[in-house]
Amino acid sequence: MMERGMVDALVAQQLVDDMISNLPKHDRGKRPVHTIGVGVDGYFTASDVAHKYCIAEHFSGQRICAKVRFSNASGGPEQHDGWSDVRGMATRFLLPSGAATDLIATTLAEFFARNVKDFFEFTKFDKHEPYQRESPWRKILDMLQLKVPRRDPYPGEKTNASAGILSYANRHRFGQLAVFEAKLIGAPRSYARAAYHAIHTFIVEGSDGVRRPVRFSWQPVAGVRNTNPDVPPNDDYLRQELDHRLRQWPARFMLMMTIGEAGDAIDAIDDPTRPWPARRVRVVMGTLTLTNVPKDQAAAGEHISFNPWRLVHGIEPSGDRILLARRDAYEVSRKMRGGIACPFNRS
């Protein structure tokens, strides 16, 4: 899979460099985004119908070992679990054949850029600026205009990029949905109580030989629940909560696969800024069971280099240009932080 449709290596490097240059702080040995995370062990069991839709090995019905890394989307070394932020869920399926495949998802269901050009445009706006409490008079003025006043800064929050990102969305309608939803996203009570979406379209091949465009989502069996935004946020709770939760009982996620329709415009299939309508057919592809938070977090998550192009026979990338760019950008990022290449990767 990894040789299809190369993005210029220099472009991938530039993407990563631009992201890093926008960060207030960056440790070169760490991921530039989704820096803070926790690795979890578990296993995946495909549903009875999964193989009909996708012949990939992890949908064969055997129990598949899995390693999952949950993360806060922000880059940089500071941990703010309780701040409103997108969360990540990267899953590596360790297949019985010795190969591996990854599924990378976030709590944001859409992306804010259609292609690399848009992404570079976004990085021009995604600059941290001083962020201060609005004056009460300014808040009243906003209310009189039926606008929502800017939220107060979190304790310790001196800068953020919200003003620039809003300007980007105002200028680019395709990015408005993702920016709007990210602004409202909040903080989950638990990594196990959020829904995660793989954003991009993949092409899967069923046991009948039919190839279908699909999008994947993880739905938490425990349900989706956020923290109360009216109370001061806790900077450090998500790892402990997950550890405590899994000591009592496993946490489960259902893997849902939405099938695109024949006749869908090509843009809707390959454009990660556009959600698919809720009326598309959804199939339950299996259940992920999380069992424990290993003590060795380096092996459990930090040293794993996920890549959305780590795919196996039965699943292929679509023509989504952001998906293509992520393949090389993730690889650049891995090399920059001295990460090890996937030992299970046979491609």
Add this chain to the structure above:
Amino acid sequence: MPNGGSWLDQYVNELPKKPWFKRAGAWILVPFWAWRTPVKPLPGGARPSIQPGENLQSMMNLIMPLKKENKSPIGRAKAALAIAENKDQIFAGLDNVGTVHFARFVIVNDNICMFSVYDGDFSNYIRDFIATIGSVFNAVVELVEGGDDVIPCEENVEAFIQWIHEHDLYQVPDTATDFLRDQEALNGDRAVSPVNDDLTLLPRKMVLQLRANANVSLGSGYRAYPGFSVAQVRKQLGLGW
């Protein structure tokens, strides 16, 4: 989020929860902004689409205000009776039309409401129902405002379909920003190139739209088995037709 602003700041943060401020918003600010930036009602019903999945399990949400003389327990009882008396016709109609997943009649205050989930084209759905249960529609519609102009529906088919369409609720899109696109489509997109919208106005735009469309359907509905027609479900379950 209580994080130590001045007393004035904290008071201002609490303003949206104060009853007097809510009343001032509803009675002064909203009418003022509706006058300053008028908003037209958005049309109701499912959006036309060529996609197969978009033409399955569509929703119709009719809110029909009872006539003035029927805005009473007696009038509501008449509406209830009109449905009860026609139960057999409704079941026969559902079996014959074959594209309706669910249909419900509900009385809310002094409105008789019909909520249904159907497959295929809206006009054909109503046309089929007129052919099969026109008498039920006539019995209900004669109790509601403006209904006399379109009954008997069998003799006023196009006018009746239009009347139904006008009473069908606007369906707010599943995604907040698509609501802006609906407004732009209705009013003409006045954006200059390059676009420079103001997303901070989205709350006001939503408030004013909900003033223009006081009753709406929120989203396109949440479906446990999207993408399947009545016919497919019945066939798969071996229920025959």
